[in-house]
Amino acid sequence: MSTGKPRTPLRSIQAKNYRSFVDVEVEFGSFSVLAGPNGSGKSNLLSVLQLVRDTARTDIPTAVDQHGGYEQLHRATGDAGPIELTIKAEVTENASSGAPDEYILTLDKDDAGIRRTEDFQYKRTAGRGRRLGFALEGVDAVKVQGNRSNKTSSLTLTDARINAHWLGEGPSRFVSFLSSIRYLDPDVPAARRPSRFDQRRLAPGTANLSAALQQIYDAAPDAFRELVRDLRQCLPGLDSVGFETRGGDAHVVVAELHENGLRRPIELADASFGTVRMLALLTALHDPDPPNLTVIEEVDHGLHPYALDVLVDRMREASGRTQIIAASHSPTLVNRLESEELILCDRDPETGESVIPVLTAGQLAASRGTSGRGLGELWYSGVLDGVPSVG
Structure with missing residues (x-):
């Protein structure tokens, strides 16, 4: 059954100075599984989607508080800058792989409290031409780029009234996408x-x-x-x-x-x-x-290994209706994945910094082709980085 929904609306996440991330950028397909040992950053990456979803449903200060506060979200190192979360997607009408929607949420804190900026760029019209962009600093101003407008407003991206005639339907559609993310645990x-x-x-x-x-x-x-x-x-x-x-x-x-x-x-x-x-x-x-995007935390938790065959087949099939991003630390499940479906995660033991992805899809495919073994076997044996932790 066709729903007219894009199969892969979320193209990538970039996270800077967020939890265990210094600067990671991860691309996603229609069906992607994050696999790695405990503490490697799988849940932290998925929590980016939780956070931006919750900012779309409520507001930024409330969402930050719900997620433990700025100090809990910020990478605690002396030279770390502000938190910067970038979502690239194909949600608005004229978005494409060459001109994706781009949303950047920046969070910083000083003596006056949390400062936040939202930047959003999207293609308002079909064909060649510049994307329309605007920045929202706190709740004080909207600066429109592209048409050189100096209009100001006390809106945020999550405010439904931002769907003004000079911004078009794009922001409203993007907010609807963020707020509809299904985070399943x-x-x-x-x-x-x-x-x-x-x-x-x-x-x-x-x-x-x-x-x-x-x-x-x-x-x-x-x-x-x-x-x-x-x-x-x-x-x-x-x-x-x-x-x-x-x-x-x-x-x-x-x-x-x-x-x-x-x-x-x-x-x-x-x-x-x-x-x-x-x-x-x-x-x-x-x-x-x-919804357009379904996120599943610890997808293999509590399931018999025989059930994982069914689960992988069903997630793969369902990804034609909703993009699937799941997290796992099961070599049995990983063994059932194709190279382009697996995103390996690891963590530097000295710095605590998450490394995602550890290997590209091409490198995974080469290792698989050379050995003739499944990805789960290679991962568990230590041929690939990010060896599953015991217990």
């Missing part, structure tokens, strides 16, 4: 509980898993059948997935697993950790109308 205890019937869009922590599942059942029966088929490959005794609706003051729905040979269905409250987590991931990956 299933909270299994919460996912086990009954869901309110009216909360049917999958929540980031999947606390409404049962209701989101029923939404797919109701709205996309074919997708639901494929979801159950995938789950059967991980749970050979599974027959079907059903639902029980319960009344009362809060109308709720409970998902149930029907297994062969059992008289009674198994509610999610009684299902195993790995089963609930896999079901949550499959619910996101079979969503018929997903």
Whole structure:
């Protein structure tokens, strides 16, 4: 099913003086997996997307506070400059690989507090021509470049009113892209509980898993059948997935697993950790109308190695509807990836600086071709840098 959404809206992230990063720039495809040992910077890179998403949903000071404050985000070295986060993407109407949208968020702090600047450039018209750009310093001014306008405003990029006639639809579209990023880190205890019937869009922590599942059942029966088929490959005794609706003051729905040979269905409250987590991931990956970008933290956590075959195939297939960026430290999962799908991460033991990527896709392909072994085997054996940590 075609949704008209770009398969690879996010082209790259550059992060300077942010957490474990001095200056890293990482490019992404439609399906990318960050792999590396604990502390190598995988989660820090994904948290860049969390931060810019949250600034789009609320405001910059609130988002910074939610993420631990400036000191927590800033790389604590004596000569470090301000935090600078750059997002390059193809979101607005006329964006392309040669003229991507470019958003830069700069954060600094002095005695007066946090200073922030947002810079955004995009191509307002089709064909050849300059991109339109503007900078927002704090909330005091908008400086428009390209058309030499000196208009000023007390807006931020996340303010819906910035969609003025002299800026076009671009900023609004870009903010919508940032705010719609799905950052998935299933909270299994919460996912086990009954869901309110009216909360049917999958929540980031999947606390409404049962209701989101029923939404797919109701709205996309074919997708639901494929979801159950995938789950059967991980749970050979599974027959079907059903639902029980319960009344009362809060109308709720409970998902149930029907297994062969059992008289009674198994509610999610009684299902195993790995089963609930896999079901949550499959619910996101079979969503018929997903956001443009889905980010998955520790995608292999709690899953049996046999389930990783299913998971990799499903993420690869889903990347035709939503760009997938996931983090893993499983050699078993990495072994199932192609060279262009893997981004290896490591950390300098002396400086603490994250190194991402460790090797290019071409270097990974060359190592794989020379050895005839899978990427996971090469990584685990130490042929590639960023060896998985034990435990």
